[in-house]
Amino acid sequence: MAYTYDYLIVGAGPFGAVFAHEMHAAGKKVLVIDRRDHIAGNMYTRETEGIQFHVYGPHIFHTADKEVWDYVQRFAEFNHFRLTPVANYKGKLYNLPFNMNTFYQMWGVKTPAEASARIEEQRREITGEPRNLEEQAVSLVGRDIYETLIKGYTEKQWGRKCTELPAFIIRRLPVRFTFDNNYFNHPFQGIPVGGYTKMTERMLAGIEVRLETDYLKERAALEELAERIVYTGPVDAFYEYRFGTLEYRSLRFETETLDCGNYQGVAAVNYTDAETPYTRIIEHKHFEFGAGNPEKTVITKEHPQEWKEGDEPYYPVNNEKNQKLYEQYKALADKEERVIFGGRLAEYKYYDMDQVIRAALDAFRNHSCT
Numbered sequence: 458m459a460y461t462y463d464y465l466i467v468g469a470g471p472f473g474a475v476f477a478h479e480m481h482a483a484g485k486k487v488l489v490i491d492r493r494d495h496i497a498g499n500m501y502t503r504e505t506e507g508i509q510f511h512v513y514g515p516h517i518f519h520t521a522d523k524e525v526w527d528y529v530q531r532f533a534e535f536n537h538f539r540l541t542p543v544a545n546y547k548g549k550l551y552n553l554p555f556n557m558n559t560f561y562q563m564w565g566v567k568t569p570a571e572a573s574a575r576i577e578e579q580r581r582e583i584t585g586e587p588r589n590l591e592e593q594a595v596s597l598v599g600r601d602i603y604e605t606l607i608k609g610y611t612e613k614q615w616g617r618k619c620t621e622l623p624a625f626i627i628r629r630l631p632v633r634f635t636f637d638n639n640y641f642n643h644p645f646q647g648i649p650v651g652g653y654t655k656m657t658e659r660m661l662a663g664i665e666v667r668l669e670t671d672y673l674k675e676r677a678a679l680e681e682l683a684e685r686i687v688y689t690g691p692v693d694a695f696y697e698y699r700f701g702t703l704e705y706r707s708l709r710f711e712t713e714t715l716d717c718g719n720y721q722g723v724a725a726v727n728y729t730d731a732e733t734p735y736t737r738i739i740e741h742k743h744f745e746f747g748a749g750n751p752e753k754t755v756i757t758k759e760h761p762q763e764w765k766e767g768d769e770p771y772y773p774v775n776n777e778k779n780q781k782l783y784e785q786y787k788a789l790a791d792k793e794e795r796v797i798f799g800g801r802l803a804e805y806k807y808y809d810m811d812q813v814i815r816a817a818l819d820a821f822r823n824h825s826c827t
């Protein structure tokens with residue numbers, strides 16, 4: 458059978474865009490489709506009040522992977538933004554991630570030795586390998602910080618008890634005994650000037666893109682178009698939920714434009730208590746050092762919610778139950794000869810953007826010689 462395209466790429470997020478770019482550059486015929494009315498997936502940004510508004514939550518690019526960093530430079534210039542969020546616990550402010558500023562604010566300790574001694578004392582309650590997020594958090598930073606900066610935020614974010622969540626989630630955050638509020642340890646960090654949408658547009662230059670095209674609804678017709686398929690949507694949806702539904706966390710965004718030039722003085726303030734219904738407030742202009750309209754600011758409150766059909770899935774809930782279910786789907790996916798699964802939803806993995814790009818480049822290399 459003669460196909461119109463070599464690859465049908467389902468999803469115009471970072472996995473789809475990078476894979477499409479590489480295959481197109483290698484001379485393959487590529488069609489990219491997306492269910493939504495825009496490209497760039499959840500990285501999507503659009504201009505409002507003279508700045509880039511992060512429509513699906515804040516995205517800060519950070520990586521230790523030099524090849525990935527050099528790769529993205531081809532499509533955008535990156536600014537020198539560093540994420541330095543502040544936590545608000547019942548009206549008191551703390552620096553994040555957990556560092557000497559936080560330890561000083563929490564206990565009044567002034568030296569690394571004093572801070573380590575405090576944490577050492579508190580972590581003794583955990584013996585053996587931490588079995589869940591609570592044990593991991595207490596063992597990393599002690600109970601005081603766990604109760605003040607982690608427990609409330611995490612249980613809102615995931616809608617589950619910290620004792621029922623995997624330990625790896627909290628290991629995303631650095632713990633350091635220096636006065637350094639940089640949220641990431643990675644050497645390369647920043648946000649694309651002009652936004653992620655423009656960056657993705659450049660990746661997709663010269664490639665046919667069809668928006669508002671739902672693969673799962675028009676499957677038979679679309680599959681006739683291409684020899685191979687790259688699928689970046691939820692893996693359980695691909696298989697029509699035959700083994701059951703994987704759980705995802707979703708978000709509801711409450712966005713306001715305020716008549717004020719600077720609302721909170723920082724891009725992200727995390728509300729780490731259990732009572733405030735949202736996890737954080739994002740003030741978008743600070744991703745661009747206060748650019749845009751000097752009299753206005755755009756803020757977004759993030760309300761986590763359990764995903765149900767019709768919502769956007771944001772985070773896979775990688776607990777034991779879901780991992781087991783995912784393994785069943787993965788066993789099917791591994792057997793597919795015509796379909797490549799990639800990205801946060803198709804691999805059910807809490808990937809960061811740089812890891813998705815790495816995965817897409819690797820997938821391209823694995824498939825470019827077959």
Ligand code: UDP
Nearest residue numbers: 544606607608610611614626627629727729
């Ligand atoms: N976290 C926390 N308190 C905070 C920020 C994060 O306990 O103030 C925990 C929470 O469990 C969260 C995890 O750390 O899910 C990872 O946070 P990250 O900022 O990486 O989440 P993302 O930006 O991907 O939503």
